[in-house]
Amino acid sequence: MKPAFLRSPFSTLITLLTGLIVLLGYFLDFEPLREWRFRFLQWAILLAAVALFLGVFNLLRVHWGRLSESPSKAVYSLTFLGGFVSAVLMAGWLGIQHSLTRAVVDYVILPIEASLFVIILVTLLYALTRLLQHRLSVFSFVFLVTVLLSLIASIPLLGIEIPLLHGRDSLFSIALRILGTAGVRGLLIGVALGSVVTGIRVLFGLERPHGD
Amino acid sequence: MTDGIGLLIFLALSLLLVLLTVMQRKRSYTLRELLAFQRLRRAIGLAVEDGKRIHVALGRGNLLSENFGSALIGLGVLKRLSSVALIADHPPIATSGEGGLMLLAQTGLQAAHQRFGLPPQDLPQKAQLVGVTPLSFAVGSGMEIRDERVAVDLLIGHLGSEAALICDASHQQGNLSIAGSDDLTAQAVFAAAASHPLFGEEAYAAVAYMDGEAVHRASLQTQDLARWAIILFLIFASVVKLIGL
Numbered sequence: 001m002k003p004a005f006l007r008s009p010f011s012t013l014i015t016l017l018t019g020l021i022v023l024l025g026y027f028l029d030f031e032p033l034r035e036w037r038f039r040f041l042q043w044a045i046l047l048a049a050v051a052l053f054l055g056v057f058n059l060l061r062v063h064w065g066r067l068s069e070s071p072s073k074a075v076y077s078l079t080f081l082g083g084f085v086s087a088v089l090m091a092g093w094l095g096i097q098h099s100l101t102r103a104v105v106d107y108v109i110l111p112i113e114a115s116l117f118v119i120i121l122v123t124l125l126y127a128l129t130r131l132l133q134h135r136l137s138v139f140s141f142v143f144l145v146t147v148l149l150s151l152i153a154s155i156p157l158l159g160i161e162i163p164l165l166h167g168r169d170s171l172f173s174i175a176l177r178i179l180g181t182a183g184v185r186g187l188l189i190g191v192a193l194g195s196v197v198t199g200i201r202v203l204f205g206l207e208r209p210h211g212d
Numbered sequence: 213m214t215d216g217i218g219l220l221i222f223l224a225l226s227l228l229l230v231l232l233t234v235m236q237r238k239r240s241y242t243l244r245e246l247l248a249f250q251r252l253r254r255a256i257g258l259a260v261e262d263g264k265r266i267h268v269a270l271g272r273g274n275l276l277s278e279n280f281g282s283a284l285i286g287l288g289v290l291k292r293l294s295s296v297a298l299i300a301d302h303p304p305i306a307t308s309g310e311g312g313l314m315l316l317a318q319t320g321l322q323a324a325h326q327r328f329g330l331p332p333q334d335l336p337q338k339a340q341l342v343g344v345t346p347l348s349f350a351v352g353s354g355m356e357i358r359d360e361r362v363a364v365d366l367l368i369g370h371l372g373s374e375a376a377l378i379c380d381a382s383h384q385q386g387n388l389s390i391a392g393s394d395d396l397t398a399q400a401v402f403a404a405a406a407s408h409p410l411f412g413e414e415a416y417a418a419v420a421y422m423d424g425e426a427v428h429r430a431s432l433q434t435q436d437l438a439r440w441a442i443i444l445f446l447i448f449a450s451v452v453k454l455i456g457l
Contacts, residue, residue: 027219041276048275048312055311055341062336073359116347120373123380127405130383143403184396187412189442191394193435194416195281200226202284206233206427209287209419210316211323 012205019203060084150176225434232430241429248390248408249421255364255388256293260300264363266293269353269378270317271369271393272309272346279370281416282394283313286368287320288419293366294324306339307356309349313369314341350374354381367391367406368415371398379405392418413439 018040024030025037063077090101128147131140153165153172164171201207232241259266268290273283293304303324306317317339325332342352354377357365365382367375371393379402382389391406392415393399402409410418413435420428 023222024219027215027222044276051275051311051315052344053311055308055314056344058314058336059341062340065337076355113345113347116351116374116377120376123376124401124404127376127379127383131404187396187399189439190412190414190435191282191416193438194285194413195278195394196222196225197229197431197434198281198284198416200222200229201427201431204226204230206229207288207419209284209291210320 008208008211009205011211012208016203016205023203146176225438228437229427229430229434232433233427236426236430236433240424240426241433243417243421243424243429243432246410246414246417246421248410248414249418251388251408252364252366252390252422256296259363260297260302262363263300263302264361265302266297266304266364266366267353267357267360267362268293268304268306268317269365269367269369269371269375270306270308270310270313271367271371272344272349273313273370273394274310275312277370279394282392283308283310283369285392285416285418286366287313287316289366289368289422290317291320291324292419292422294321295327298324298328298330303338305337305356305360305362307342307349307353308339308369309341309343309346311341314339346372346374347377350377353378357381357385357387363387365389365391367393367402368410368418370394373397373401376401376405383407392416 021033022037022040025033060081063080066073066077067081068074087104090098090104094101128144131144149165149172152162153170153176157166161167167173202209256266268286270283270286270290273280290304290306297304303321306314306321308314308317318335321335321338322332340352340356342356343349356362357378358381362382362385365378365387367378367389368391371378371391372395375391375393375398379389379391383405388408389406390408390410391398391402392410393402394415399409399411403411416435417432420432
């Protein structure tokens, strides 16, 4: 297969030029480069805003189409469309600072989001039990023990302090700080290298993940 | 010059990548086996045979942020999956939490259709923005998993703790879930909730494991060499500090 820069040279050239200007504008203290970098970023922010608008329009279109499908799907879509229209009308007509708009945020949206966070917690507990049942290995055992010890170490136990577990200078806390920091750094180095190399591939037209 | 070292690292990595790509064309770099990708290859075949779909959750990485790299990997995976799944006329579906990502996913699917000489149909349904907040994205993705006869869920992109809801929806349908992210909270969630979690740089290797093109194998080799350089530098710096130089 031909490399991306041979399949679509024009778009690759635009990517390369804009990408390099933005990158060099970041690294080098040279006024024209910085000015162009700033201008390109402004354009990109505008494009991202347009993309968000198109995304919401796409979502409305999909749910509108689902109204004619099975009743079980139509109920959700109707709820979504009703909620969207009333939220837009309310915020547009009354303004986002109006007490009614604030009430919708405080008494509808925030409680729903809070309940979803609780569901995440329950889901994670359930996932941990699944881990014990189906994927018991050295890794999952260490993971589980660390989770349990971290939970016990971070919550008060009716005023009881377990010597090696509780307190900032306890053995567990020191071990977690050293091993945890080392692990986090290792993962972040991997992520950073992966991101940079992916960026280089796209920038130089070696790959177009979104196209032919 | 504000950040000469950063520019130097970028140039060195670029040069290394180009050199290794040329070398890869002559002699292929052997990849270590990752169970997640072995299972994925098998699951794709089974899904295509059963007439089921593959779902890719691209996350909510913003086009202008540093976490868009993992979303690019998700898009690359979607592109490769489209090529396989379109043979059986069951294109994959993609969900995202960012408008730009949705447009790129639709462009990718459209390009895959054109490659096979097929008219792109129902693109708005196949690549959707399902929610603009983390939780609405997770709930929307969960609904797509339940409604679209999905067999495999790939979560590759910038996600957070809300990914637990997507993994749970996947588990409830009896699907295989393979998940990787640039976010450490998401990686911790995946460790418990996904069938096959990908840690650190493993998510960035997904495309190389799926198509084996020279440039992707060279990318992995570049990352490996850079990682060794960092390890040696850390050890050297620690020793220098220890002896008080």
